[in-house]
Amino acid sequence: MSEPRQKPFVPDQPIVSRKFWIALWLTCAMSVLLELRVHRHKHFMESDSALASATNGFGFYVALGFLACSGSILLAKALGLLLKARENYYDDTP
Amino acid sequence: MTLLENIPPGLILIIGAIVLLLLPATARKTGAIALAALGFIAISQLKTGSQLSPAFLGFDLTLLRVDATSRAFGYIFTLSAFAAFIFSWHEKSRTENTAALVYVGSALGVVFAGDMITWYICWELMAISSTFLILARKTERSLKAAQRYILVHLAGGLILLTGILFTVHESGSIAFTAFPKGTTGSWFILLGVLVNAAALPFSSWLPDAYPESTVMGGVILSAYTTKTAVYTLIRGFPGWEILIAVGCVMAVYGIIYALLENDMRRILAYSIINQVGFMVCGVGIGTKLAIAGVVAHAFCHIIYKALLWMSAGAVLFRTGKSKCTELGGLYKTMPLTMILGTIGALAISGVPLTSGFISKTLIVAAAEHENYVWAWLVLEIASAGVFLHAGIKFPFFVFFNVDRGLRPKEAPMPMLIGMGLLAFLCVYLGCHPAPLYNILPNSDTIESTSFSAIYVNHFAHVVTMFQMLAFSALAFFVFLPWLKRTPTISIDFDWFYRKGAKWFFWLVDKSLNGLNQAADREVIKTFLPALTRFVLVAPATLTAMALKPVWRAMDPDEARLAKRRKKLLTKFTTGTFPIAYSAVCVLILLTLLILIGRAHG
Numbered sequence: 001m002s003e004p005r006q007k008p009f010v011p012d013q014p015i016v017s018r019k020f021w022i023a024l025w026l027t028c029a030m031s032v033l034l035e036l037r038v039h040r041h042k043h044f045m046e047s048d049s050a051l052a053s054a055t056n057g058f059g060f061y062v063a064l065g066f067l068a069c070s071g072s073i074l075l076a077k078a079l080g081l082l083l084k085a086r087e088n089y090y091d092d093t094p
Numbered sequence: 095m096t097l098l099e100n101i102p103p104g105l106i107l108i109i110g111a112i113v114l115l116l117l118p119a120t121a122r123k124t125g126a127i128a129l130a131a132l133g134f135i136a137i138s139q140l141k142t143g144s145q146l147s148p149a150f151l152g153f154d155l156t157l158l159r160v161d162a163t164s165r166a167f168g169y170i171f172t173l174s175a176f177a178a179f180i181f182s183w184h185e186k187s188r189t190e191n192t193a194a195l196v197y198v199g200s201a202l203g204v205v206f207a208g209d210m211i212t213w214y215i216c217w218e219l220m221a222i223s224s225t226f227l228i229l230a231r232k233t234e235r236s237l238k239a240a241q242r243y244i245l246v247h248l249a250g251g252l253i254l255l256t257g258i259l260f261t262v263h264e265s266g267s268i269a270f271t272a273f274p275k276g277t278t279g280s281w282f283i284l285l286g287v288l289v290n291a292a293a294l295p296f297s298s299w300l301p302d303a304y305p306e307s308t309v310m311g312g313v314i315l316s317a318y319t320t321k322t323a324v325y326t327l328i329r330g331f332p333g334w335e336i337l338i339a340v341g342c343v344m345a346v347y348g349i350i351y352a353l354l355e356n357d358m359r360r361i362l363a364y365s366i367i368n369q370v371g372f373m374v375c376g377v378g379i380g381t382k383l384a385i386a387g388v389v390a391h392a393f394c395h396i397i398y399k400a401l402l403w404m405s406a407g408a409v410l411f412r413t414g415k416s417k418c419t420e421l422g423g424l425y426k427t428m429p430l431t432m433i434l435g436t437i438g439a440l441a442i443s444g445v446p447l448t449s450g451f452i453s454k455t456l457i458v459a460a461a462e463h464e465n466y467v468w469a470w471l472v473l474e475i476a477s478a479g480v481f482l483h484a485g486i487k488f489p490f491f492v493f494f495n496v497d498r499g500l501r502p503k504e505a506p507m508p509m510l511i512g513m514g515l516l517a518f519l520c521v522y523l524g525c526h527p528a529p530l531y532n533i534l535p536n537s538d539t540i541e542s543t544s545f546s547a548i549y550v551n552h553f554a555h556v557v558t559m560f561q562m563l564a565f566s567a568l569a570f571f572v573f574l575p576w577l578k579r580t581p582t583i584s585i586d587f588d589w590f591y592r593k594g595a596k597w598f599f600w601l602v603d604k605s606l607n608g609l610n611q612a613a614d615r616e617v618i619k620t621f622l623p624a625l626t627r628f629v630l631v632a633p634a635t636l637t638a639m640a641l642k643p644v645w646r647a648m649d650p651d652e653a654r655l656a657k658r659r660k661k662l663l664t665k666f667t668t669g670t671f672p673i674a675y676s677a678v679c680v681l682i683l684l685t686l687l688i689l690i691g692r693a694h695g
Contacts, residue, residue, distance in 0.1 A: 021571070028568050031561040038554040043462055043470075052467050061558040065565030068478040073573045076353035083354065084582040090592050 032062060098139040100146055102157045102206055103168060104216065107133050107175075107199030111192045119186050123179070126191050130176035133202065137168040144208050153268045156208025162535040163389060167205045167325050169533065170393045171198060174317045174400050174516075181404050181512025182310035184411070193226035194314045201318040205325055209268045210258045217254065217290075217322070221247035224319060227311035228303050236306040242591070243303035246289065250296070254286025273330045284331055291323035291374060292367050293340050294347055298588035300367060301351070305359035305416070309407035312359055316403045317396045320366055324373045324392050333380025341375025342472040344368065349479035353577070354584040356418050358406050358492050362399070365442065365484040368476060369395050375473060376457040379464055382536035387456030389534050394449035394523060398441035401516040402488065405435025408509045409492060412502035418579040423497030431505045432493040434513040441520040443485030444477055445563060446556045448524035452548065455555070456540065478566045485563075486570045491579060634666030 035058065044052035054060065110129040114122045142165075146157040175198045185191065200223060203216030221244065228240040260279030262268055273280040289296040304315050331337060348368025355361045373395070376388035408431045409424060410416050425432045441448035444455070454477060461470040505513070523530050531543045542548045549556055570577070638659045645658050665675070 024564075024568060024571060028564045031557065031564045034557045035561065038557050040554045040558065041552070044465060044467055047465055047467060049467060051471070055467075055471075059561075061561040062565050064474055065478045065562035066569050068475040069482045069566045069569035070573060071475075072349050072353060072479050072482060073569065073576055076350045077576055079350060080354050080584070083584045083586075084580065085585050087581055087583055089583060089585075 098136040103133045103136040104199040104202035111195035126179040134172040159208030177512045178313045183508030190230045196223040204322045228307045239306035246299040250289030257282025298586040301363035304363045313403045327377045337378030341371045344371030345476035352483035356579045383539040384460035386534045386536040390453040394453040398438045401438035404513045408505035418491035422495040425493040434517045437517040443481035449520045452527040481566045634663045
């Protein structure tokens, strides 16, 4: 008795398609446009530091979201050079 | 229901766990679900105030201290246990069910304890019972991870005990209340509690142990140890500013390590540290609003984190895999698990209309009110980072990314029910937080409690959150090639006791044992034999030298002289003197003595 022949498996392309990119950019653009329409609550009114006043600037959260995430990814990437080890690194350790 | 008014809910679960041990599988599993529900009801029936004060070792214990804080933690502990026991209906192991119930029961014991003795006993019971949830995986790795886990917790427990003893000695009271600032006892207690909170540098036990636990173990473990630590910090250390820094570091550390990780359950483990960082920071801020925020965040966190562990558990259960490099494309055959897991991922990210949005906001607002600009900024950055690692990375690499040809069946029905219950709560509390806000301590400090107040009156806040999330997602996909997973692990603080300790052992082995061997070689094997030889030969040689002129006078033949000398040396080394020699020696000595005596006389 022979095994039923299976079609060789071909992995899909990653899910990130052109349509997905368009949707993502549109969402981002929409979030920026929305800020024009709302009146933002001001942070740190008593503080006079530059950082505190920057938090109230237009697009602060745009910059925060993008920079925080790209910064984290870059930091992780850099630390990865130092911290990544093969999976069985500890296996000979009791 | 007056019967339940003053029964410690933890005791119900622990006694129930022992009774369930005797029952067959189905009854045991049903019993566990029923016990969690009973615990929840019992908590709702408890009278506010301190009760049940049996005497122990000359101290009056307080087994039940009921107020808004302990009640809120009690509710969520039993609620999450209820969902977790439904989820793990597949689990037939007797050990796991019992260990889980004792673990939850002792966590409740900590939460309702009003004195440090009860607190400490329950704290240690948690450590022991939770170890069984890791052991239950029954693999070589889980066995070793469990060993490390219990050792770290026993060490933490000893630090805590030291602190408790100092504090009792200093204050004469065992009351478990806010600890005085700056005393030795308080610092030790804080250190012991921070071990359980997985604060740096005592953090690595969590991502080391939890991902090695069973499917059910991971769900249960994710909720209790760190959150009882947060509860203890609320009780003992509100407003200790050092906790703001500790919390901020935890929040960022969790993100970076979660980004480096390949194993989905380790991503979630690091994500716990990140989330607990928010809570620890909130305790450090310590205002009424901050404390309300911490309790709210712990409550919501337990729900969505359990949900995330459940979805990861369901994937592990069906595929036997947990590495991002081996998973992907599961949305095709596990769509419900994907949807429910994604709800958890959105909730942890604080997406509007989910529970994370209505709880994290309180802590961030408290930082803002107190003008902690830097802490506020770190928390906002960390919020974006949460979306990055837990909100997108986890579901993306597990359910989407590339199809690796895995075609597992959808998660079994009990798992879906457990996840569904928690997913419902994530969305329900996000849209309608009043029931949660009402049970919080200092609930009067929260201004916006209704849907319209949060989402309509503060629409600008919704917009900024939306912006932050949208651009975080953009950053994720822009840098996606850099986020490609590799089959690696990341070295964390556990290196110090897993590799470092081994090297230390090697170093000590080489240095001390080397010293030992050198001493053996130089002293025992070289110096002492030489000394012995010297002691044996020297007197013989000296005697021979002294006797030489006498022998020569008696018999000048050189050959016979040499023979006599040799004979004498042999007699010395073998200790076989004829009695005459001894008599001569004695005679010489006596003569010498007399002469010396005369000379002095």
